[in-house]
Amino acid sequence: MTTLDDVTRWWGTSVSRIEPGVIEYRGRPVQDLIGSTSLVSAAWLLIRGSLPSPAQEALLEAALVAGADHGPQAPSIAAARMAATCGVGLNTVVATGVGMLGDVHGGAGEQAVQLFGEIREAERDGEDLAAATDRVLAAWQAKSRYVPGFGHRFHPVDPRRAPLLGMVANAAEQQVVSGDYLRAALAVEDALNRGRSRPVPMNIDGATAVIYAELGFAPPLARGLFVLSRTIGILAHGWEESQQGRRNKGPMPPPMLPAYLGEDAGDSDAGDSAVSG
Template identity: 55%
Template sequence: MSLDKTTGLLKKAREWWTTKIIDIRPGIIRIKGTPIQDLIGNVSYAHMVWLMTRDDQPTPEQAALLEAALVSAVDHGPQAPSIAISRMAVTCGLPLNGAMASAINVLDDVHGGAGEQCLELFNRIARHPAGLSMDDTVTAVLDEYVAEHGKIIPGYGHRFHPVDPRAIRLLALVDAAAKQGVVRGRYADIGRAVEAALAQRASSKLPMNIDGATAVVYGELGFEPAMARGLFILSRSVGILAHAWEQKQQGGRIKGPMPPDIDYTYTGA
């Protein structure tokens, strides 16, 4: 092979993958231009999440708000399908990585996607043409959303919690951050306006849940809706790991979703 052809192939190989995230050479590791040794011990994990997924550095206050959202969604008990799957997977012989992968794979549109869907809804309200009041804008966008997706509004109501304590705390942190000028508070206003509109429609309160509250946080911090799901998965992975590890310590073999002496309902002929 000629030298020119070899040089061309090497150039093509180097250009096959491009990234502005990390620069690695012998003895050098830089994340977005910052040496890794300057980050280790000096920034939080939430700061690193921001740095890896964005093109800017967070302020300490922004990183703290992101961290609060990540902490809020780590776990919701074995009744959550993803958590249950991680525990069942361990009893079927899978190692931790297999149990985590099995659980994360079910975090899709129905179980895991509400935060992304809610932030998409909030963005539609935020982008609505000027001239309408907040209440009229929310009404119009909710009508559009229900016509497209059905009556379930992501981010509101909870099958276990009449009021979601996680949402209350996150909204309080957003309010405090807005007073300090860290965020604008626009998404908090939108979230509360949607909550009020839903209460009028249902003639009963339908409070914001954890998915709605994290959507508020991620919207205030400028994350795209798809990232809201990714960040939720990152957060919930901690709970998945913890439950898989706990089940590994407890032992058990081929545990199904219910004890074997509790039968299912047969509906066939």
């Protein structure tokens, strides 16, 4: 027999408490947070259950700012802008862009946290950093020629790398974070560039993965936090596009059309006639 307690526990949660006249985030009244807590700290509180230190908040905020936008050449942004011309609301525009963020576009940060974590685990087991990096990196490269968090199809050097890694290095010096994942990431970068004339630098996914890992976020949360930050850029682009008056915007401006790569119908018929006759 289903009891009232069974019903109330069906959606039981420790994230928030909502009752008539009461809204709490992890046990903290929302009225105490309003005006005194940043959105970044509130996100940390809801996800992790406690408030971050100011230094932790600054690191997380830097990662979120860095990932907020990358222009319409990013599939998530382009899709959102096209959706905005199709007569849908902003919620659908945002959902369209967010729905494009998968393993290839948007998921490299999660994968990079996993990569750096495997190297750190090997170090904890007593393996030398360089040896652990070479072994783990070889295993990843055996599965894919793409190493998550490194190289960029657009930027020879990602302008977001240096400031983010610099903040992590400073935080490590102040013992806010361990710096272990930063060392692992830099070891991967060194290994990838060994003997190469053209460097393969760390990109935004790798740099933010360092921050998320140093702050103790699980790999799937690295993707979730990236999606959270990119939603801001998606919203901004979707709103801008909606104000420009275009309708049914496609991926290429008119009168451009995609190249037809199929067999020409006329040639096909002629060939068939020759063979059958």
